[in-house]
Amino acid sequence: MIDPEKGFTSDVITDPNRFVGRIDLIRSCMQALNSPNSLIAIYGKRGVGKSSLLRQVQQMALGDYTLATHAGLNHEIPIKPRKYLTVFYTCDSIIESGEALVSRLCNDQDEEDGLLRLVPHDGKEIVEFTRAKEVSAGADLKVVNWGAKGVETSKYARVVEGDTVQTFRNFVSSIVQHQVKGRMKRDGLLILLDEFDVLENKRGLGSLIKSLSSKDIKFGICGIGQDLTDLIEDHASVERLLEQGAIHVKTMPTPEARNILNKAEELFKGELAIENDVKDEIVRVSQGYPYFIQMIGKSCVSKASQLGLQTINMHVYNRVLEDIKGGVAFPTLESSYQRAIGNSEARQMLLHLMAEQPEENTLFHEDVGRIFLKKVRSDAEDFDVDYLDQNLPRLLDKKFGSVIRRIPEGQGIYEFTNPVFRLYVNLRVI
Ligand SMILES: Nc1ncnc2c1ncn2[C@@H]1O[C@H](COP(=O)(O)OP(=O)(O)OP(=O)(O)O)[C@@H](O)[C@H]1O
Ligand SMILES: [Mg+2]
Structure with a gap:
């Protein structure tokens, strides 16, 4: 059995080596990351690859520019790129206001992505780690031990009862002072918020983010939308911050879509090949949606394995199509x-x-x-x-x-x- 996940995945792509195409978007993200004031807003249709791009923003923020180098943007990478520590949070529709969001951030106990992990605290053990396999990968911090006092936010210093926003400011400023500047000697803290579109009440979120942003704290938000208004209702208040950071993820052009299949072959390291006419077909039916390519790709690999083949040919593809037609594939x-x-x-x-x-x-x-x-x-x-x-x-x-x-x-x-x-x-x- 060949493991389909070796070459294809329906998950968000964190590893820059698996990320295909999007050169213009990578360039825009790079510019927004390196401008001191810019907010990053990534939007587009469902399943086009927004979260994967956001994860690449996180890699670059840590100083890992492998992706930009592979994309041929070497000469555009600043000599001294701005480096960050990062927080990554996925929103959900139960969060009903900006304040609730800020409170969630203050309480998020994710060991590798949460804000709380970075707040200095007696007894807590934080170590450096990398988010990619590369040697060049930039380091971030993760918690390996929350300490004897546990993870209750109230145990942390500077919690202001009844004032979530002020508590958040206190957390962040202690993170900036001790971890960002002190321990890791970085330029700032980057807070990435995925699925921002699902927030129930978007009123005032733009101005809240604006008021929390500074030269030390940058936000990146990401979600489904046709335009920025779907993401930030009061976008006028952040317009100036978005001069470089508004990033519209569209469907992939055909050559790029095809490169997902080429990349997969590369990742299978000779274990599996995909015939050209099959590539043409998969690209055609997927209409630029990487998610569909990944899903059909996975099914083709499983089918080839079942048939004892090392090549995905038209026969394999047609068998997969039959499964889809009959409603048993997905x-x-x-x-x-x-x-x-x-x-x-x-x-x-x-x-x-x-x-x-x-x-x-x-x-x-x-x-x-x-x-x-x-x-x-x-x-x-x-x-x-x-x-x-x-x-x-x-x-x-x-x-x-x-x-x-x-x-x-x-x-x-x-x-x-x-x-x-x-x-x-x-x-x-x-
Ligand atoms: N640049 C890329 N190269 C290869 N595959 C990609 C790329 N971008 C996205 N994909 C694939 O497409 C699928 C969707 O990606 P992702 O989850 O990032 O999209 P999304 O826009 O955030 O989706 P949603 O709207 O559901 O949140 C995943 O299977 C992912 O592996
Ligand atoms: Mg997503």
């Missing part, structure tokens, strides 16, 4: 599919019609992947879907997974909430 996507269609053939038909619509430019953005209901309506007549208006609501309904959502800017414009789900529907057979 259980999570399949359950979304089943939930959306219920027992209705008409709704299933409508879902497929919508998924098939070519990605078109809209009036509003250069963005792709939206469906124009008008177009579907005329196709639907051809296909005998009479009850379009009755079937559409369920596809929009939260109870059934909201696989499609209405775009606020235009009447009758919809898009798939998860673009990868759209790709899946296209391969699934009715």
Whole structure:
């Protein structure tokens, strides 16, 4: 058995050696990291590779510029790049305000990514470690022992009862003084917040972040959105901070998408090859979404292993396609599919019609992947879907997974909430 994870992964990519393409974005991230005041805001559709890019920002922040070097940006790396200690936090929808977020940060006990790990405290043992395998990798700090007093925040000095923001400021300034400047001699602390879009109430978050940012503390936020307003409602307040740091992650261009497959072959170190026509097909059906490439890649490796082959050829690929068509390849996507269609053939038909619509430019953005209901309506007549208006609501309904959502800017414009789900529907057979 060949381990599919050797070459493919559906996880966020932390190792710079597995990260493919995105040269322009790496450049922008590098510039934002090296400008003293900039805020970094990474946004784009679901599954395009935002979190992986954010993890690369973290690597560069630690001084590991392997990725930039591999991307051919060597001459653009500053002679003395700004170096940081880092915090990485993934938000969730239970966090209802900026203050709640700040409080979460103050209490996060993650040993390698949490803020609390860096607050100096008697008896706590902190050691240097690296986040990548490379020798050149930059060091960060992690906790190996929280000390006899345990991890209760209240045991830490300078907690201000009832004032979370001030407590946070106190934590951060002691981190900057003792760990960032003192122990590690870095330029600043970088706080990365992933899935920022899920925060329930975004009011005032921009100005809060602005007030907490300084030459010693930089923020990087990341989440699903068409534009910055989806991420920071009051983005006007951070506009100047974002001159260099607004980073829109789009789908991958074809050569880059193909390089994920080339990279995988490289990572398999001769154990496995992928034939060119298969690469063409995988790239075609994935439409620039790296997640889909990784998932199909993984399935192909497993299938090749089952068949005792060391090459992913068309035969292997077609077997994988059959599994996808039959709904047995990707259980999570399949359950979304089943939930959306219920027992209705008409709704299933409508879902497929919508998924098939070519990605078109809209009036509003250069963005792709939206469906124009008008177009579907005329196709639907051809296909005998009479009850379009009755079937559409369920596809929009939260109870059934909201696989499609209405775009606020235009009447009758919809898009798939998860673009990868759209790709899946296209391969699934009715
Ligand atoms: N630059 C890249 N090279 C290779 N694979 C990538 C790259 N970026 C992302 N991927 C792959 O794509 C998938 C999605 O990546 P990631 O989780 O970073 O996306 P995301 O935009 O944060 O997704 P979500 O919107 O669900 O949070 C993962 O399987 C990851 O391995
Ligand atoms: Mg993500």
